[in-house]
Amino acid sequence: MIQLFNVCKAYQRDQNALSDVTLKIEKGEFVYLTGPSGAGKSTLLKLLYCAERPTRGQILVNGRNITRYGAARIPYLRRNLGIIFQDFKLLIRRTVFENVAFPLEVQGRKRFEISKKVYQTLKNVGLEHRLNYYPLQLSGGEQQRVAVARALVVDPLILLADEPTGNLDPEVTLDIMELFKSANARGTTIIMATHNRNLIQQFPRRIVSLAAGSIALDDWPQFRSPAGLTGRP
Amino acid sequence: MVLRAGYFLKRALRNMRQSPVLSLASVATIAVALALLAFFAIAVLNVQQLTASWGETLAIVAYLDDVPDDKIVKGWVDDIESYPEVAKVTFVSRNAAFERFRKRLGDDADLIEGLGPEVLPASLEISFADDWRNEAAIASVVERLRKDHRFNDLQYGQGWLEKLEAFLLLLRVSGSALGGFLIFAALVIVANTIKLTLYVRQDELEAMAMVGGTSLFIKLPYLVEGALQGLLGGVTALGLSFLVFQVVLQKSLGSLLLITGIDTIHFLPPVWQGMLVVGGSLIGLLGSLFALRKFVRFGSS
Ligand SMILES: Nc1ncnc2c1ncn2[C@@H]1O[C@H](COP(=O)(O)OP(=O)(O)OP(=O)(O)O)[C@@H](O)[C@H]1O
Ligand SMILES: [Mg+2]
Numbered sequence: 001m002i003q004l005f006n007v008c009k010a011y012q013r014d015q016n017a018l019s020d021v022t023l024k025i026e027k028g029e030f031v032y033l034t035g036p037s038g039a040g041k042s043t044l045l046k047l048l049y050c051a052e053r054p055t056r057g058q059i060l061v062n063g064r065n066i067t068r069y070g071a072a073r074i075p076y077l078r079r080n081l082g083i084i085f086q087d088f089k090l091l092i093r094r095t096v097f098e099n100v101a102f103p104l105e106v107q108g109r110k111r112f113e114i115s116k117k118v119y120q121t122l123k124n125v126g127l128e129h130r131l132n133y134y135p136l137q138l139s140g141g142e143q144q145r146v147a148v149a150r151a152l153v154v155d156p157l158i159l160l161a162d163e164p165t166g167n168l169d170p171e172v173t174l175d176i177m178e179l180f181k182s183a184n185a186r187g188t189t190i191i192m193a194t195h196n197r198n199l200i201q202q203f204p205r206r207i208v209s210l211a212a213g214s215i216a217l218d219d220w221p222q223f224r225s226p227a228g229l230t231g232r233p
Numbered sequence: 234m235v236l237r238a239g240y241f242l243k244r245a246l247r248n249m250r251q252s253p254v255l256s257l258a259s260v261a262t263i264a265v266a267l268a269l270l271a272f273f274a275i276a277v278l279n280v281q282q283l284t285a286s287w288g289e290t291l292a293i294v295a296y297l298d299d300v301p302d303d304k305i306v307k308g309w310v311d312d313i314e315s316y317p318e319v320a321k322v323t324f325v326s327r328n329a330a331f332e333r334f335r336k337r338l339g340d341d342a343d344l345i346e347g348l349g350p351e352v353l354p355a356s357l358e359i360s361f362a363d364d365w366r367n368e369a370a371i372a373s374v375v376e377r378l379r380k381d382h383r384f385n386d387l388q389y390g391q392g393w394l395e396k397l398e399a400f401l402l403l404l405r406v407s408g409s410a411l412g413g414f415l416i417f418a419a420l421v422i423v424a425n426t427i428k429l430t431l432y433v434r435q436d437e438l439e440a441m442a443m444v445g446g447t448s449l450f451i452k453l454p455y456l457v458e459g460a461l462q463g464l465l466g467g468v469t470a471l472g473l474s475f476l477v478f479q480v481v482l483q484k485s486l487g488s489l490l491l492i493t494g495i496d497t498i499h500f501l502p503p504v505w506q507g508m509l510v511v512g513g514s515l516i517g518l519l520g521s522l523f524a525l526r527k528f529v530r531f532g533s534s
Contacts, residue, residue: 049443071448079445089440093251103444108237150444 001027001158001189002048007057009043009213017043019213021057025191030184032200033193035210041193042086044210045160048191049083050074062157079107082156082188084164088147090135096122097131100149107154121153122146124179126172140167148176152183159183161192165199177203245457252430256462259426259520263466263513264473266419271474271501271509273408278505279498280401293359293371295378296386300327300355309357309382318365318374323358327351354386416516423520427459431528438528455521463517467510475500 002025009018018040025031033041046052047059050069058067066077090099097118104114122128125145135143144167151159159180165173177199184190194200200207200221209217249256300306310322325333331350335342345352359378361370371389378384431438441451478500501509 051443075442075445075447075450077445078443081445083443085443089436089443091437091440093434093437102441105240106441106444106446106450154444 001025001029001062002191003060004044004047005058005060007047007059008055009040009047009052010055016055016213018047018054018210021210021213021215023208023215023218025189027189028184028187030180030190030205031192032205032207033191033210034195034200034207035216037195038212039210040213041210042162043213045083045162045191045193048158048160049078049081075106079103079154080157082151082154082159082161084144084147084151084159084161086162086166086193088135088143090143090146090150092135095132095134096127096138096146099135099146100153103150103154117153118149121149124152125149126175141169141172144168145172145176148179152179155183155186156188159188159190159192161190163193163195165194165196170198173199174202241453241457244454245461248430248434248454248458249461252433255426255430256458259423259459259462259517260465260469262422262426263419263463263516264469266415266516267467267470267509267513268473268477269415270408270412271470272477273404273412274501274505275474275478275499277401277404277408278501280397280404282499283397292361293374293378293387293389295357295359295382295384296354296388297356297384298354298386306357312381313357313359313378316374316377318361318370319359320362321360323360325356325358327353327355330355357384416512419516420520420523423459423462423517424523427455427521427524428528431455431524435528452525455525456518459517459519459521459524460514461517463514463520464510465513466517467513470513471506471509 002023004021004023007018007021008016010016021040021044033044035041043052047054048061048066050066054067058065060066061077062080064077066073069077091102094102100118100122101114104117109117119128119131122131125148127142127145127149130138130142130146135146138146144164148161148164151161161180164180165176168176173196180190180192181203204221206220207217208215306324310324313319313322327350330353334353335345338344359374361374375387375389378387438451478498
């Protein structure tokens with residue numbers, strides 16, 4: 001589903017945010033992307049949705065080489081992706097409902113279909129009572145849930161989530177994780193950048209750990225869960 | 234992508250509602266530029282009409298010292314009418330001239346009480362064919378009249394036509410230059426105004442691009458917005474120039490201008506009115522196109 005070959009990204013000369021990253025993620029996988037701040041997690045995700053171009057290397061998504069995608073093809077790539085941005089990127093002049101409806105509008109879906117789907121998705125994230133609020137009238141956690149809903153509303157092939165639980169209390173975090181898990185069960189490939197160790201312990205999945213732009217670790221969690229089982233299935 | 238006109242129109246109107254001051258600024262800029270242009274067009278149009286109507290009455294009048302008998306007059310008329318430049322030659326006898334004079338005086342006809350037709354000369358009025366109403370043709374006919382018939386008392390437009398035509402040319406050139414400048418200025422101002430609204434909505438444009446909006450899908454509402462503002466500007470310009478035309482030109486200046494022989498001042502013909510409105514829309518459209526050029530990007534590299 002996703003393959004990176006020797007990918008480098010330098011925002012400035014001689015300063016690699018990512019260096020020589022080679023990575024393969026199969027369809028239907030759930031992968032945590034971890035690593036200290038500045039390690040290059042967001043950069044890696046940005047390369048996958050073409051917000052940045054690699055300085056070197058090749059990137060394949062869903063069987064297509066997106067390395068040199070231009071403005072004409074990027075939108076169609078993004079329609080297969082659900083993206084949760086670290087800074088949400090909500091439309092502040094649109095209501096919660098309109099924000100979540102927007103990716104469907106872009107795809108030219110029918111109005112009644114949009115309404116139904118949006119309502120259902122907002123209900124899943126527990127925001128059905130905030131339909132007509134504007135993003136700035138919501139708490140940080142609620143905004144984050146709107147961002148989650150907007151990413152999931154399109155039933156994406158791949159979900160790219162950059163710190164999707166950063167502002168959430170543990171309870172809501174679990175709710176969101178349940179949503180991700182059920183999307184994952186329906187076939188969505190998930191890459192989730194996170195610092196949340198507890199979360200990884202609770203839902204052990206493959207971990208790709210970055211350090212200073214390189215993959216430091218790519219494995220399943222090696223720790224004992226409370227039941228005394230290892231994380232590996 | 235399915236083009237849903239209503240959807241884009243709705244988004245455009247919504248954008249305009251959200252920044253009414255900037256929208257109004259665009260509309261006003263286009264309106265002012267086009268109204269100035271319309272005034273110029275009205276001036277050119279009317280001067281043009283004036284030269285045309287003066288040209289129609291263009292004639293040479295040959296005054297006859299003695300009145301020869303009808304046969305000789307008839308010979309002259311036929312001869313002069315055979316000139317290619319000449320459309321018609323009319324003999325105006327002393328009686329006819331006197332009668333015309335009396336009529337023109339109207340209420341003041343008592344001024345010529347006691348005078349007879351002998352005070353006025355008879356004349357030949359020579360009018361020109363459509364294609365020959367110019368200075369050169371007049372000169373050539375005058376020369377032949379002098380040579381062939383020894384008519385010496387000739388009266389004709391002495392250079393005014395050329396001057397008027399030169400004035401018209403000046404008006405047209407300066408009008409075009411000013412118009413070009415005004416349109417360019419309007420374009421730049423509109424582009425910058427729309428750019429301001431785009432700055433405000435930069436996050437929105439980015440978010441749209443991130444969820445898979447195509448370039449056209451993102452831009453179209455702004456293009457519609459520009460065109461709408463241009464349309465409004467064009468209509469405002471039309472209304473404004475019509476108002477000024479009605480109030481200033483027709484009511485106040487009308488009677489003044491009558492003296493110079495201009496009896497009706499014309500407004501822009503319907504086609505020009507249409508062009509003004511269409512032109513406004515085009516300015517708005519191009520303005521937003523310029524503004525959008527650098528704005529909608531899909532990545533930073
Ligand atoms: N637009 C940019 N221009 C220049 N340098 C950048 C840019 N974005 C990121 N960087 C640099 O690239 C490196 C990796 O940044 P990135 O945002 O990928 O880190 P991260 O792992 O997501 O960190 P965090 O956990 O804090 O979100 C950092 O050193 C950062 O300064
Ligand atoms: Mg980050």
